[in-house]
Amino acid sequence: MSFSQLAKHTGQQWQDLSSGDREQWQSGAAIGKEAYLKNLKLYKETDKHKEYEHYLKDFKSKAASNTVRDPLGETSQDSTSATFAISSTASPNLKLKHSSPSQASFSDVASKHTYQPCDEKLCSSHSTGSTSSESLSRANQSPETPTSRVQYLPSQTSACTPTTPSSSDCSSNTSHTSVYSGSPEIDSGQVKCQLQTFDCSHSEDARRPPGVNVSWTTISSDFAFIDHIMKLYFYWENPNFSTLSAKIFLADFRSGRDVYCSAALVNAILALGCRLSPYTKSPNTTDESVIAGDLFYAEANMLLDEESVPQLTTIQAMSIMSIRDAVCGRQSTSIFYSKESIRLAVDMNNLMEFDSAQAMENQAISAGFWGAFALDQMWSLLTGHLPFCSRDSPYVLTLRMSIGTRAGDLSPPEESFGVCISEAQTCFRKLSLIIHDSFYTLHSRHTNQYTTEVKLLYQKYIEWYSTLSDDLRLGLHFAPSIIFMHIYYHFAVLLLLRPFIGIPAVDTSIPVEDICAQSSDSIAILVACYHRLYNLQRTPTFLPYIILSSGIANIISNSPSPNQLHADVTNLENMRHSHAFAAKALEILIGLDESSKEGG
Template sequence: MACDQCFRLKVRCDAASPRCANCNKLQVECTYLRPDRRKISKLAVTNLVERVRLLEHTLQQHNIPIPTSIRSSKTTAISFQNLHCGSINGDTQPFSEPLMYTKENDETQLARERVLIERIDRSSSLTPGLDPEIELLVKRTGSLQFTDHGQLKYFGATSNVHFLRDTIPFQVRAPDAPPSSHEKDKSPSESSLLEYISPATPSIPRELEDHLIKLYFAWENPYFRVVDEDAFMSARRRVLSRSNQEDDLPGPFCYSEFLVNAMCSWGALFTDRELPDLPSLHDFFISQAREKLERDLDNPTIATVQGLAMMSGSEASRGRDSRGWLYAGMASQVAHHLGLHMDVGHYVRSGDITQNEATLRDTTFWGTYVIDTAWSYYLGRLVRPVVNVNRNPAQTPSQTRSTQSQYWENYTDDLADLPNYRGQYVDPVASMWKQQLKLCFIMERFQNTLYDKQTSSIGQLRMHTSAVTWALDKWMDELPSDLAVDCDSISNIYLPHVLVLHAQFHEAMIFANHPFITEPRTGNGHFGLLSLQTQKKCTESARKISQIIRMYDRLWTLRRMNIQFIHPMFTAAIVHLYVACTTSMHRLDQYKSAISDLRTCCNALRDVGKYMEIAVWQLRSIDRIRQVWYDLLENHAHGMSDAPILSEQQRLLSPSFNVDKECDRWTAIETVIQEAVSLTNTNLLLKEHMTWYDAWMQIQDTIGMDPFSVGFA
């Protein structure tokens, strides 16, 4: 039987003890937590379930409360075995007694922060002989990691996944989209969804297509705004009203079937409507868009750029980040190919093109630029937008927009047939464009700083990040009133894309002040001098994101959300996790606030994960990071005993150390995360409509361990 790591990598395992050859090469723990299917008996499982039910019934007969389910993991196991402490109930507070703040408590917290950062810095070694300062920069700004498919991928600092280091990051096993016609000819047996595809393409009702397009314009386009809605709808009406004799004529440059299918793939994520002949509207439209793209690439238009930009996010929403990354790059390159990055005012004045076409070119280019920047932060990879090498850039949409008011409509499934009940709100499009591009320029500047080879020390990096922090503060100070958000308000109404803009700002502020990026090397005598200021910026922004999540849920619900909001949730959750696992137990307010905000972020990722698998991947990555950080902070058998922390004996004798509280800290953290993770698995079970045994086996493959051990049975 292969070990867990070899099973995930799909490689041969020699089953050597205590560690197989592959695990020894990767320097990871060699475990066999996954049950051996060859030894699994359905009868044995059934008997076990019946026995558990009998025990529960016996407890109920004697009025004994059934214990709450404890989701065991490596973290909890170590806590119970080594510290001999109990878990907390999810409905009670982990700590109740008042504790006094002392200087020693503050030093204890600083020591935990220092230990975690140093051990992350030392957790892997790069090229021998490399300058230590350069090596530190390289490790803090990204890492190569094996995926579940055994391939190396690069994840940068802003991806948050680089925290896992040698641990394989969890990736959603999203089903492939239905193959296009030429893909079916090549490998029909490789697609798990091929059985749902009929020989003839199903006919999509016009009413449903219009509905999905409206959902796209209501919930996804307002933030990236790569498509001008008025121009698109006008072109669509012209194309659909043409006679059969005119079908062979070229369509408008801002309309194509590829673009329509890309839009509908987004709308399908925001609707609960279904077609009986199709298992997934989203997968169907993705398949159709891939097929239509082949024709568009021979003679690309503005619609091709727009469709590629949409496809990048639509593919990413299902956990297919490689396809999404490539589509985003294609959109940028085709935009360059069409010269969308250039100012075409001269051609407007000469009458060669209309002002409307020039405006569409500008909108498409800058919308693609915003998407490019978003991808740069999502994966932590430096991109080189065309704007950097252009001496005559395209006009920004805020420069060319008319003064006529525009409106955003709260369009949903429930309100589709009730136009009188849809809320309409003034949409500050010009202000949004102006401030969004300013923010993207600052974010791009920060990314360039992270990966610039001229930055040769943490000290230089801190100088740059301080400048970025100042620029971000200035951006917020200059924010116009129509984009201002009061996170403490419970009565004001803010548009969804305005809330996403603020979440993006706070995420940028987090990265500019992130301790794992900017903190000096431990032992140089300067650790912590700037920590209070930077950590305050970092934690305050993370808390603001949690407040924005709650505000978004109250105003619009989390059922429909722009994909750009997901990564700030992930980033904020990592900060809350960091605060929760390093804060002194004598700072109860700070600790409880971190736990509460962590729960907000994890639950939001769980809810969004019901229709965007990317959120599930990030939620489970948080759980993996929790396990890694626990090992670094609490498990002293990991070979780093020379780190500058108190010895085990000193820790136990210290008046500020309490065994029960240290255990409760991690149990509370694990409970918050596992509650969200377990519900995503339950949703998967209900969605697939499988028998309970098949579902049990699928969950086992998904989480990589026995479902009984984590409370599913």
């Protein structure tokens, strides 16, 4: 691909460059291309490449010879059993409006943009302690209503919607229903969510429902427990840094195929999902000190070590293992798994040729690639290090070219709380690309160009926010993943501008300190709204990291807010029992506050 084509995909600003600048970029691109082709030629002569070629041929042959069954259309003939299904509730296709980059000055952009953490409805509802009836009706939906991502539907019912048994029904059927059949009620003051009951009373094997014919883990044979953990993962964790397509994965999980599912991936998912469950002990032992999540993690780690040839599921499993280590506060191990995941994804991208006819294969690979990429950007924000891939990397180009591909091309778009999942994921991916571009822009420019670059970068964030559809704006929808996406946006803006507080290189027309203060306040308000709706026992993995960074920004500001510091400490205190890093963040924040008071 020529550099002009690359520029067309990445920014469409090639025509704005002078002839001298064009020659410089063309020369650099030619040198880079020559070096890349040379290294690729050497790599193709290695045994590793030959093994990988063999794997890819086997992968494509399996994908071509097997047809994935739609689990929505499969039901058991046993009226008392349950089936594994994905919700495919149809909804109108929601398209984002794309606006061309404005040439207005930074001050004009800042003056026109109302910098609020959320919609006025959300702010008012938070301040008054109530929300609109329409908003609460959406927020009060159970995670397992027909608009949820993953459902376990009764096989023969008059309607296709699951029903939650009454308390009397539950009490009368306690002998037939597993203790893990549904998660306990989530009482957050205004929202009470109870997961669908999993009834396996009269199946031949009460531990495994019909249709699931493979045991993917040796840690537990209690499928009701595995079912419980899987539901928690796909509702609370997967939408944020999604590394797999739920429908494709679950179809292979049920059928026993190892194309888009593997034992290592299943164990990694269960290891991460266990933190969301109140049932932390292993169901196969009476030892109170044995934590189920640790056992699943150890088995996933062992299986990854035994893999001789990396696969797509290896990339996905490593991304999930990285998130699990982040929960436990093991930052170095988490970063290692994240870097290994994206490194393998880059290698696979260099070797694979994408066929538009293989829609399912492309969808699964795209999910794995994007999950590794988004996770790498998150760790780059937290550590300040450059992302793994350069801006002109073929891997990044592949992601940019796939940004417009809807994740639900194979079926009606999945929904959660009335929000189109594919649209939310597309917006999250666009935000990840802006974050990636921010790092390489700021690290590749001279100091005297910071003012211009910061203006342009901040304008990109504003434009991203302005293109959000009404369904992705707060005030109408309160899905956990949507709230986190807004928190992530303000966090990225905060870390973009925080290094420039008090630096003369950035002119006074940029209200850096004010914007940072607004971002920090926005994060605090959004976390408070999340707390009111769902409590903080089940939170996105990186929320404590974001609260810590926001709290540090508040402490080092010229006018720190004691109320925000108290709120940050309270939030971390509420999360520490289900999130190991929250306890560390709490100690760091309190220590920094005491040090600042002693020094000030």
